Amino acid sequence: MQYTISNKMKDLEGSAIRAVLKMTQSKDLITFAAGVPAPETLPAQFIADKTEEILAKNPALALQYGVTDGYAPLVASLTARMQAMGADMENNGVMVTSGGQQVIDLTARCLLNEGDVVAVEAPTFIGGLNTFRSYNAKCIGVALEQDGIDLNALEDLCKKQKVKLLYTIPTFHNPMGVTMNETKRRALLKLADRYDFMILEDNPYGELRFAGEDVPVIKSMDTNGRVIYAGTLSKVIAPGLRVGWAAAPRPVLDKMIVAKQVVDVHTTMLSQIVADAFIHSEGYDAHIAQCRALYGKKCKRMMECIDAFFPAQATHTSPEGGLFLWCDLNDGRDTRALLEKAVASGVAYIPGYTFMTDITKPTSTLRLNYSIPSIEEIEKGIEILGGVFKA
Numbered sequence: 001m002q003y004t005i006s007n008k009m010k011d012l013e014g015s016a017i018r019a020v021l022k023m024t025q026s027k028d029l030i031t032f033a034a035g036v037p038a039p040e041t042l043p044a045q046f047i048a049d050k051t052e053e054i055l056a057k058n059p060a061l062a063l064q065y066g067v068t069d070g071y072a073p074l075v076a077s078l079t080a081r082m083q084a085m086g087a088d089m090e091n092n093g094v095m096v097t098s099g100g101q102q103v104i105d106l107t108a109r110c111l112l113n114e115g116d117v118v119a120v121e122a123p124t125f126i127g128g129l130n131t132f133r134s135y136n137a138k139c140i141g142v143a144l145e146q147d148g149i150d151l152n153a154l155e156d157l158c159k160k161q162k163v164k165l166l167y168t169i170p171t172f173h174n175p176m177g178v179t180m181n182e183t184k185r186r187a188l189l190k191l192a193d194r195y196d197f198m199i200l201e202d203n204p205y206g207e208l209r210f211a212g213e214d215v216p217v218i219k220s221m222d223t224n225g226r227v228i229y230a231g232t233l234s235k236v237i238a239p240g241l242r243v244g245w246a247a248a249p250r251p252v253l254d255k256m257i258v259a260k261q262v263v264d265v266h267t268t269m270l271s272q273i274v275a276d277a278f279i280h281s282e283g284y285d286a287h288i289a290q291c292r293a294l295y296g297k298k299c300k301r302m303m304e305c306i307d308a309f310f311p312a313q314a315t316h317t318s319p320e321g322g323l324f325l326w327c328d329l330n331d332g333r334d335t336r337a338l339l340e341k342a343v344a345s346g347v348a349y350i351p352g353y354t355f356m357t358d359i360t361k362p363t364s365t366l367r368l369n370y371s372i373p374s375i376e377e378i379e380k381g382i383e384i385l386g387g388v389f390k391a
């Protein structure tokens, strides 16, 4: 049977990260390839107890359809959270989504026409890239610096082409771990006004700060309704709950709600009720503090080991939060080609090409995750990787 796949999907490849994870599944490996919270932080007991309580007390609320915008108490909690971050919630609304990924999809669905230009950080999150690609948008990479996107390069792009949307992960970036400073955030909004583009601010890691000072979210500086904010509880509670949210200017949010009705009707009620209970629970602050301390300790040890064992010319970012750091071997070699050797030696990482708009170009960069491996695995794995990169 010959199947005719739609123009939207026919050229779209599955995530290269999934391919690496598949390659690592069958082997006994130290993996720096993941992008998920440490399993010991998942509040399994709370979720089990709360689920039992909800199903005993109010099964119909949890198991029937819910409204598309989301479970009202959770919408109220997330609205208050956005307000506390400084966002203008008189002119913006909140909708609960099935993870932050769905905010990216609904944004693309509501804003993009075929051929529209989406400026993305280079490198960027592959889930974002693939979403924009699936709407036949044109993704153009703009260099990401230690303090955020290169605004001069972005302005150059805006002068040459009409940019419809900028996709940014300004805080504890995936994959680079860097954070855009406040000055750049303000300048970015001015650029958005000057060249009339919308901004999708994707912030899954913002709560996971373990060093440095908080930087206000771009949404808090958005006086002209240019920013759609994507939040998620995946990295701070559990990705399996699939609870995220969009905070967006009302007219855009109203369309996103209609779009969500087309996609999956509503976000699972049971997950929303559990998530809302957890963020209001006594243990929430301690839980976040535990995640921050754990990731800070692991990140620090990973950086020390990279400094000790990687080739002298290799560099790495110094994250102040989140789950990842980014290395550059700075030697012209392609980390895609080196991955097989690393896996054969017992260590996995994500090669940098997977996060680029043009995946055919060789790059000497790689993403390393520190939330999953233990301190001992970090020490052993980085030493092995250093040996592979020095060979």
Ligand SMILES: Cc1ncc(COP(=O)(O)O)c(C=O)c1O
Residues within 6 Å of the ligand: 035, 098, 099, 100, 101, 102, 125, 127, 169, 174, 202, 204, 231, 232, 233, 234, 239, 243, 244
């Ligand atoms: C930058 C970024 N955005 C969005 C997501 C999607 O998260 P979820 O859909 O689980 O909330 C991720 C997950 O890895 C991510 O790293």
